[in-house]
Amino acid sequence: MLNKDWKSRMDYLSLKKHPKTIPEHFSEDKKINLLVVDDEPAICEVVQQYFQFNGYSCDTATHVKNALDFLNVGPYDLVITDIRMPDLDGTYLLKEIMKNYPDTAVIMMTGVDDIMQAVECLKIGAYDYIPKPFDLDELNVAVDRALERRNLLRERRTYKELLEGKVHERTLELVRAYDEIEKTYQRTLETLVSALDLREKSTAGHSKRSVEYTRLLAQQLKIRGKKIINITRGALLHDVGKIGIPDVILLKPGTFSDDEWKLMRKHPEIGYEMLKDIKFLEGAMDIVLYHHERWDGKGYPKSLKGNNIPIGARIFAVIDAFDAITSKRVYRDARSFEKAREIIWENVDTQFDPDVVEAFSKIPLEKLEIVYQISIIKDINSLSVPKVSI
Numbered sequence: 001m002l003n004k005d006w007k008s009r010m011d012y013l014s015l016k017k018h019p020k021t022i023p024e025h026f027s028e029d030k031k032i033n034l035l036v037v038d039d040e041p042a043i044c045e046v047v048q049q050y051f052q053f054n055g056y057s058c059d060t061a062t063h064v065k066n067a068l069d070f071l072n073v074g075p076y077d078l079v080i081t082d083i084r085m086p087d088l089d090g091t092y093l094l095k096e097i098m099k100n101y102p103d104t105a106v107i108m109m110t111g112v113d114d115i116m117q118a119v120e121c122l123k124i125g126a127y128d129y130i131p132k133p134f135d136l137d138e139l140n141v142a143v144d145r146a147l148e149r150r151n152l153l154r155e156r157r158t159y160k161e162l163l164e165g166k167v168h169e170r171t172l173e174l175v176r177a178y179d180e181i182e183k184t185y186q187r188t189l190e191t192l193v194s195a196l197d198l199r200e201k202s203t204a205g206h207s208k209r210s211v212e213y214t215r216l217l218a219q220q221l222k223i224r225g226k227k228i229i230n231i232t233r234g235a236l237l238h239d240v241g242k243i244g245i246p247d248v249i250l251l252k253p254g255t256f257s258d259d260e261w262k263l264m265r266k267h268p269e270i271g272y273e274m275l276k277d278i279k280f281l282e283g284a285m286d287i288v289l290y291h292h293e294r295w296d297g298k299g300y301p302k303s304l305k306g307n308n309i310p311i312g313a314r315i316f317a318v319i320d321a322f323d324a325i326t327s328k329r330v331y332r333d334a335r336s337f338e339k340a341r342e343i344i345w346e347n348v349d350t351q352f353d354p355d356v357v358e359a360f361s362k363i364p365l366e367k368l369e370i371v372y373q374i375s376i377i378k379d380i381n382s383l384s385v386p387k388v389s390i
């Protein structure tokens with residue numbers, strides 16, 4: 001029902017004495033779209049006329065379902081809705097708008113008995129409420145305030161999205177740069193290790209081949225992610241300490257004297273001392289330092305026993321032996337993969353971790369053969385590492 005104020009307001013509108021001006025913060029060339037929802041057509045009409053007269057675009061709906069149809073076509077900058085309506089109420093409409101049209105501000109119109117409900121609506125997300133009967137100037141102030149707040153929130157959200165986009169972009173750049181640095185490190189290490197392999201074994205392939213065997217065995221043991229990277233990096237660098245062993249000992253064709261053995265056995269610690277301060281390699285250090293430990297505790301340099309030996313070193317010990325047995329030496333031919341597995345099984349519980357050996361025995365020989373063949377092809381094609389005859 002329209003009360004006296006409403007009727008006089010209609011008279012006021014017809015006189016057009018004090019046209020309202022659109023606030024400065026709204027662009028002149030973009031009309032603001034309002035939707036008024038009230039089951040009383042007269043209220044819809046008065047509010048519509050008031051805002052249309054002042055330059056807004058304003059639609060009206062007398063049912064929530066009708067309002068939702070308008071919103072579906074939208075967009076609307078602001079909805080002014082009654083709370084109590086015969087079909088679905090204004091709270092339902094508010095929730096729908098919050099869920100599906102978050103850029104639309106909502107002002108609730110309430111009867112005197114609905115104040116508590118209006119407060120609930122504010123909690124849900126309504127921008128304001130205005131008790132009936134209201135003066136149109138009051139509604140106008142509420143609309144201005146709601147639109148201003150809505151614009152601020154939108155600007156803040158746009159700014160936040162822009163910042164998030166920038167952060168995401170910069171993060172991607174950092175990740176790419178980090179990957180590139182890692183690849184460069186890795187290539188540098190591979191080159192260094194190839195040169196070391198060549199010095200001792202006349203082939204650049206031993207360490208890189210061992211890396212691939214190690215990867216297969218670690219995967220067989222269900223090791224994943226960063227741990228695999230650390231283990232394979234350790235496999236690549238395991239003998240880097242041999243750089244500190246003189247050629248006269250390292251390349252000696254016969255057996256070593258006790259003193260020579262003593263020196264040779266220092267290569268894990270030499271390697272560890274060389275690399276221990278490089279953070280990038282800290283996960284690989286277990287293999288560099290412990291790859292000559294034995295399951296029975298008779299290895300070196302620390303005589304660690306059983307599970308006290310880090311898993312990476314226990315894995316690599318098997319691979320190192322496998323590659324040594326299946327590689328040609330000056331004093332013997334390379335032995336078959338089957339024979340190498342046999343020899344490794346003979347040394348389980350003394351030299352090797354039984355669980356690791358069992359996992360190794362489950363890797364199909366064809367997979368190991370592929371790794372071996374690829375390493376030979378790479379060796380032959382490697383122009384940067386010339387072959388040396390012995």
Ligand SMILES: [Fe+2]
Binds near residue numbers: 238239267291292
């Ligand atoms: Fe070694």
